[in-house]
Amino acid sequence: MxxxxxxxxxxxxxxxxxxxxxxxxxxxxxxxxxxxxxxxxxxxxxxxxxxxxxxxxxxxxxxxxxxxxxxxxxxxxxxxxxxxxxxxxxxxxxxxxxxxxxxxxxxxxxxxxxxxxxxxxxxxxxxxxxxxxxxxxxxxxxxxxxxxxxxxxxxxxxxxxxxxxxxxxxxxxxxxxxxxxxxxxxxxxxxxxxxxxxxxxxxxxxxxxxxxxxxxxxxxxxxxxxxxxxxxxxxxxxxxxxxxHLNKWSELRREKAANYTRLLNEALPNEVVTPVEVEGNYHVFHQYTIRVEKRDELQKYLKEQGVETMIYYPLALHLQPVFKNLGYKEGDFPEAEKAAKEALSLPMFPELALEQQEYVVSKIVEFFKK
Missing domain, CATH: 3.40.640.10 (Type I PLP-dependent aspartate aminotransferase-like (Major domain))
Incomplete structure (x- = not known):
């Protein structure tokens, strides 16, 4: 698939x-x-x-x-x-x-x-x-x-x-x-x-x-x-x-996000950190972004299995070469730097089928079992 x-x-x-x-x-x-x-x-x-x-x-x-x-x-x-x-x-x-x-x-x-x-x-x-x-x-x-x-x-x-x-x-x-x-x-x-x-x-x-x-x-x-x-x-x-159609699409995104969270938490409760919607917020899931160790290896494996993913963002702004003059260095913002190494966004759009989501999660499970 x-x-x-x-x-x-x-x-x-x-x-x-x-x-x-x-x-x-x-x-x-x-x-x-x-x-x-x-x-x-x-x-x-x-x-x-x-x-x-x-x-x-x-x-x-x-x-x-x-x-x-x-x-x-x-x-x-x-x-x-x-x-x-x-x-x-x-x-x-x-x-x-x-x-x-x-x-x-x-x-x-x-x-x-x-x-x-x-x-x-x-x-x-x-x-x-x-x-x-x-x-x-x-x-x-x-x-x-x-x-x-x-x-x-x-x-x-x-x-x-x-x-x-x-x-x-x-x-x-x-x-x-x-x-x-x-x-x-x-x-x-x-x-x-x-x-x-x-x-x-x-x-x-x-x-x-x-x-x-x-x-x-x-x-x-x-x-x-x-x-x-x-x-x-x-x-x-x-x-x-x-x-x-925007509100309908937002609700569909939220539905897809709930599917991902349920599937991932059931299969990999310890290996994958799923997104959290803070109480009082209405999250529209422009991206469904998980956190995992061995993120780059997982992305490579998913690509081989036909699953496209994206990394938003692989290098925090304070470490970008163009901002070198600001004087920041690695270690200044540990949470941002950690997120840049762990964040992986999975396929997300309103028309995404449950069958596609199940396939994505099955391949993530496959990766961790290996």
């Missing part, structure tokens, strides 16, 4: 007729930049996120960058974040001229540990970026307490967590702003790059809108240095077709 990490073909077939009709309408309108589809998606995502504003942009990386710039984070500032995340989080901080300050993660959730955040705050700290990794929101109560005490912005990186909730609150609702990625592999994915910022801060929202169009307001009059990062009308149209 072949089990892919992600298969979008069944989803497309379900939506194909509506998708083609919608794309034909966009092309027939000849309106391709910041049109009605972008406006509709922004309105729907704002409502979905309990936010006053949603601002579409080119991709999830730009969303973080724009949100930071819109909040006034820049040269000489420090931004506290997690070292266990995709590069875009740290990269956006550096691109606005600020310095990333990393703190370790909670080994249970893989998310930033609020208990370690306050000790990293200095007079230069301007913001905190928690990353809601794998589809589960970080411990926002602890982060909000630190932010309020020290008058800091919180920019929530929700690239992997659209639809996730923390004690009933959505991405961006507890922070100053939240950001989404609509990369094709995401729970709500476009057919190319796309991103969005959500916020209830009117000033930051307006700043975001100006920054995404080269910093111009009105057109051709530039008061800030922005750049070209507009959400494409065709991608917005695609996302508008998909968006009504």
């Amino acid at each position: 072949k089990v892919p990490m992600l298969d979008l073909t069944e989803q497309y077939q379900e939506l194909r007729e509506q998708m083609l009709q919608t794309l034909d309408e966009v092309m027939g309108s000849a309106h391709f930049i910041l049109g009605d589809n972008v406006k509709k998606l922004e309105s729907d995502i704002a409502t979905y996120s309990n936010a006053s504003h949603a601002i579409g942009c080119g991709n999830g990386s730009d969303a973080i960058h724009i949100a930071l710039q819109a909040a006034g984070v820049g040269e000489g500032d420090e931004v506290i974040t997690t070292p266990f995340t995709f590069f875009a989080t740290g990269g956006a901080i550096v691109r606005v001229g600020a310095t990333p300050v990393y703190v370790d993660i909670d080994p249970v959730t893989f998310n930033i540990d609020p208990a370690k955040v306050e000790e990293a705050v200095t007079e230069k700290t301007k913001a905190i970026i928690p990353v809601h990794l794998y589809g589960q929101m970080a411990d926002m109560d602890g982060l909000v307490a630190v932010a309020k005490k020290h008058n800091l912005f919180i920019i929530e990186d929700g690239a992997q967590a659209i639809g996730a909730k923390y004690k009933g609150k959505t991405v961006g609702e507890l922070g100053t702003a939240g950001t989404y990625s609509f990369f094709p592999t995401k729970n709500l994915g476009a057919y190319g790059d796309a991103g969005m910022i959500v916020t209830s801060n009117d000033e930051i929202a307006e700043n975001c809108r100006v920054i995404r169009v080269h910093g111009s307001k009105p057109k051709y009059y530039h008061h800030v240095l922005g750049y070209n990062s507009r959400l494409d009308e065709l991608q917005a149209a695609i996302l508008n077709v998909k968006f009504p």
Whole structure:
């Protein structure tokens, strides 16, 4: 059996007729930049996120960058974040001229540990970026307490967590702003790059809108240095077709996650650490990520058996060569470094069949018995 990490073909077939009709309408309108589809998606995502504003942009990386710039984070500032995340989080901080300050993660959730955040705050700290990794929101109560005490912005990186909730609150609702990625592999994915910022801060929202169009307001009059990062009308149209299905897809992901957890805990209670949904959270399982010793050997074995897996992420940000100037070294963040050696994400998508999951688990069992 072949089990892919992600298969979008069944989803497309379900939506194909509506998708083609919608794309034909966009092309027939000849309106391709910041049109009605972008406006509709922004309105729907704002409502979905309990936010006053949603601002579409080119991709999830730009969303973080724009949100930071819109909040006034820049040269000489420090931004506290997690070292266990995709590069875009740290990269956006550096691109606005600020310095990333990393703190370790909670080994249970893989998310930033609020208990370690306050000790990293200095007079230069301007913001905190928690990353809601794998589809589960970080411990926002602890982060909000630190932010309020020290008058800091919180920019929530929700690239992997659209639809996730923390004690009933959505991405961006507890922070100053939240950001989404609509990369094709995401729970709500476009057919190319796309991103969005959500916020209830009117000033930051307006700043975001100006920054995404080269910093111009009105057109051709530039008061800030922005750049070209507009959400494409065709991608917005695609996302508008998909968006009504998001909650159903989230529930299916949760169902697949429950299947994996049951099967793995029954077969390998001591060899595999399965994901934990923290009480009060609603985990949308962008990834189903286990922890195992001999992770690399297991991945190699599964590949030989036709099972595709992914490692998110094999090298923590503080050890990335591009951040060498920050002065971090191996051993500085032991939980993040341990996770980088043990984390393995199994195939996960709404259409994943139980038979496929049983096959994946049977091959993991086979590996450990050998």
